[in-house]
Amino acid sequence: MTERLVILHRGIMPPNAEDIERLADTVYATEEELPLLLPGADAVFCWHSITHAVAESWPEDPALAPGWVHVAAAGVEPLLFPALVGNPDVVLTNSRGVYDGAIAEYVLGLILALAKDFPGTWEHQRRREWRPRDSERIGGRTALVWGTGPIGRAVARMLRVVGMRVTGVGRTARADDPDFGTVHDRQSLAVALAGADYVILAAPLTSDTRCMVDTSVLAAMKPGARLVNVGRGALVDEEELVRHLADGRLAGAALDVFAQEPLPAASPLWDMPGVIVSPHTAGEVTGWRADLADLFLDNLRRRTEGRPLRNTVDKDKGYVRERMPVTS
Structure with missing residues (x-):
């Protein structure tokens, strides 16, 4: 079954959006639209990473919570809210390694x-x-x-x-x-x-x-x-x-x-x-958005094929404890 994916953005879309759309039933949401679109989604891609919108839009019913949240950043602190951290059925991944x-x-x-x-x-x-x-x-x-x-x-x-x-x-x-x-x-x-x-x-x-x-x-x-x-x-x-x-x-x-x-x-x-x-730009070099989007696409393929995801965050610790070997 094709997964329903919500991509959280602020006007700039992932450069590989068409490839993502081939693998998932994709909808795009601003922070204002997210409360309507997040409940019932299978996955959320936080393309705009530094936001508390996910926590503010998280459904009260755990059955409506997405099973996977990926953030286009190394830091995940805005996503470590109790309802997500405490739900063992929700997998959180980040973009460790890109920067x-x-x-x-x-x-x-x-x-x-x-x-x-x-x-x-x-x-x-x-x-x-x-x-x-x-x-x-x-x-x-x-x-x-x-x-x-x-x-x-x-x-x-x-x-x-x-x-x-x-x-x-x-x-x-x-x-x-x-x-x-x-x-x-x-x-x-x-x-x-x-x-x-x-x-x-x-x-x-x-x-x-x-x-x-x-x-x-x-x-x-x-x-x-x-x-x-x-x-x-x-x-x-x-x-x-x-x-x-x-x-x-x-x-x-x-x-x-x-x-x-x-x-x-x-x-x-x-x-x-x-x-x-400097304005939080140490990792922002030419091509960085493409690298972030490609990492998510690789993880989306892995999820579709039932393979382990890269960069799974230990939600209690707040970071990825071990680097998973990258394989094709």
């Missing part, structure tokens, strides 16, 4: 921009000011990557290539990780922070990681260190970050994600020296 290389390149670019003060150079160019000055090397500097999933691992490999020393922070301490070498747990975190020139956040947002970078973590960071966040904005206590940046203890930050997006115009982060603000 890894792009975000790793972005992190390298941010670190270079901070070390070489490219924002200052561009500002001097804008003012037609000739100001020679020294910059910093990144070779030999230490990067602590907080989050040992696929994105964190891609970041670690990228930074090692350019000569940085890399360690990680994860749930379990170990000394022989293939990408990080040493992985610290929370018990040894203070030691790791004290030796890191750059702290890169690539962890998922869960109940355990929300506001994990609080005043104690910021105070434990090496004086003159910099924070790079390509994970989720809510990983960081932004008020405390502003305070530690303002007093000069930290040299700067590069932030692609924020607790509130878009970042409010009144936020002091916009104008702070040494801070780079």
Whole structure:
């Protein structure tokens, strides 16, 4: 029987929509239309990923709930609402793997921009000011990557290539990780922070990681260190970050994600020296939408053929625990 699929969108459709429509009885819904179209659907594709519309439209009768929800993103926190998490018949999948290389390149670019003060150079160019000055090397500097999933691992490999020393922070301490070498747990975190020139956040947002970078973590960071966040904005206590940046203890930050997006115009982060603000675009490179759509199409084929889905999320943990080998 052909499945009834609802694709949640904001005006931009998946580039492979015709291929999707060949496999499923497909309807398209805006956030406003979703409450009428979601009940009774077999599957939902959240093509517009950062939304609470699914939670707000979820049917009270479990018999009308879709059996599969896929999100065109790595993060799934807007979908971890009780009715979905608590229903064992609902499978949640994400787009883990699509963004890894792009975000790793972005992190390298941010670190270079901070070390070489490219924002200052561009500002001097804008003012037609000739100001020679020294910059910093990144070779030999230490990067602590907080989050040992696929994105964190891609970041670690990228930074090692350019000569940085890399360690990680994860749930379990170990000394022989293939990408990080040493992985610290929370018990040894203070030691790791004290030796890191750059702290890169690539962890998922869960109940355990929300506001994990609080005043104690910021105070434990090496004086003159910099924070790079390509994970989720809510990983960081932004008020405390502003305070530690303002007093000069930290040299700067590069932030692609924020607790509130878009970042409010009144936020002091916009104008702070040494801070780079970007609009949640670290993974958005040429062709990224096609990659997201192709991953969903592959999963739709798998579901139609009764094969295991890629990127099944552990709904209690909030992330994919193991990467499933990709096979044709």
